[in-house]
Amino acid sequence: MSSMNNIINEIKAALAPLKMETPADKQIAAVVRPEAIHNSLSYLRQRGFTQLCIVTCIDWIKDSEFELVYILFSWTDGIHVQLRARVDRNNPVMVTATDIFPGARYYEREVTEFFGVEFTGNEDAGKPLFLEIWDDLPPLRKDFDPQAYSDSKFPMRERGNEFVSEIGGTEK
């Protein structure tokens, strides 16, 4: 069990991130370039961070970028590491992580389905996992309007008068 500072210095030396911070005790966050994600993940896996907790995505619509987030955990040190990388929103492509972490297969399918990010090398990425027969924008993007979609496809109940308009009178 190396101490936290040692680990931070080693990761900084190996990955050369753009930004690094410790948001909480035993948590490290690092921002890297998208081309360096694959090497960073294999370095971290060899370093002892063997569990991939999640792969997810944030939609920065004003910067026109998608930010992919990978969270890893090490059982020997008890430390979470968070890797972030920004890709272009109009052409979101990223290398798959399934050759390092096989369980990333399903996380990447989810990100493809809900955001539209393409993962090269993951041949399952096109198959729908949660949404069947989907015909619209990927739903977790910020320019998708769920209220409009729901109103058009799932009609609501018409509501009559909800109050009595005259005292002692009946509903009209």
Next chain:
Amino acid sequence: MTVMNFVYGFLVLLGVFIFQTTLTGLNRKVTARLQKRYGARWYQQFLDIFKALRKDSTSHGWVFDFGVIMALGGIMATVIFIPISGFQAFPGLDNVFVISYLLAVGMLGMAMSAAGSGNPWASIGVARALTNMLAYDIPLMIVIFAMIFAYDSASLSEIAAMQQGMGILGWNAIRMPLGGIVAVIALLGMLGKKPFDSFIAPAEIASGPMVEYGGKHLGFMFILHEFMTFIEVALILNLFFGGGATIWEYMLKYAILYTFANIISGVMPRFKIDQAVRYFYRVPLAMAIVQGLVVILTGLGVTIWF
């Protein structure tokens, strides 16, 4: 065999149905009180059966339909042969072997309709049911064969009659204590109650052979289950617990035996099917072999008794 025998047989069927269904309803209340709640009404089982017979049913071909009818017909034929405290609808035909073989007709009918329905859960359930039968039959049959050899008769009413007249000391369960214990454990296996109910297993294999039954088929299956329970409990009652000199004593002993089995099963979990088979082939089989040797070689309990 005259027409009166068939009339007696029909009356036996009706009486057995009403008695057993009431007893099942009362036992639902007993199980509920074990779990600190009130439970269903005592006539709830009747309501369940008539409700099931009232619904429309879906069929999967004539093999599916015929399997249910074959099972029910075979079991109803077996019920007529069981002696009820000296009264038999068909005198002289109540052999232990006849009853054991006809019990298998029920299982085979369910297997046939399970094959006709084409649902894989049903085939798993039927395979487990037949494995279960293999497990409990061997220790039980060893004890029964030893008893038949010693008593020199295989008729249920004669064995029951030979146990009467001495009070509780006359029962075969007291004369052959190891055999009595094996019989009660085998009764739990035959009835399909926990811990040996993995072939029904509602949440695991979607109730096994009964998965495709709806409506009238399910009603028939419930009636079949009532009759099968009666045959099994009455078999053990006549062979090991002395039958009954009068019909009231018979009904009382039957109710106590069935409630006892129900109470044991109400507090136990479910065995997997391979655990059940392994269980039956260890201690009950050893007890049955020891009991069989004692009875055959020394006659203790049969010829040497008070």
Next chain:
Amino acid sequence: MVLKNDDNRNIWEKIGDYFSANSIWMKWYCTGCGAIEMPPTMTSRFDMERLGMGPMATPRQADVLLITGYLSTKTLRRVIYSYEQMNSPCFIVAFGSCTINGGIYYDSYATIGRLDKYLPVDLYIAGCMPRPETIMNGFNELIQMIKKGEAKGWKHYQENYEWYKKNQLDSLGEIIIKDEFHE
């Protein structure tokens, strides 16, 4: 959905409805988050077996299908499969406000807003989630409805099959289940 209550049952149907009312078997399939209130209703404190209800494993053996809570489009396709396998007479009881008008998921792209456009509902039980006392009250109400012959959802489904199918296909697109387990 209020059906006209014209009681033209003959004596056999009335007797049959008495039996159906007093022994209802629910299908052990709980959709949505409201299913958390089913175990307390079934177990010892608010015992459901007093009313004659008990769980059964398959749709063919069950009488009542409980839609507990929200219903996503993915689940709705499978619930339609299950409902069409149930033997008539069968009933649907809808729990919670998500089946009445969308509930807290009214603007979601994946959950439906109003259940009785797709399946015929006999009884709504309001709440988010209704407590076990409310559920028992609802079941009592269902038993009275069946005895009087007012629970005719299955007949409505059979007679207006095209209307239900049109609504289902409008909202769902397709009802055939296409996932990697059914290829």
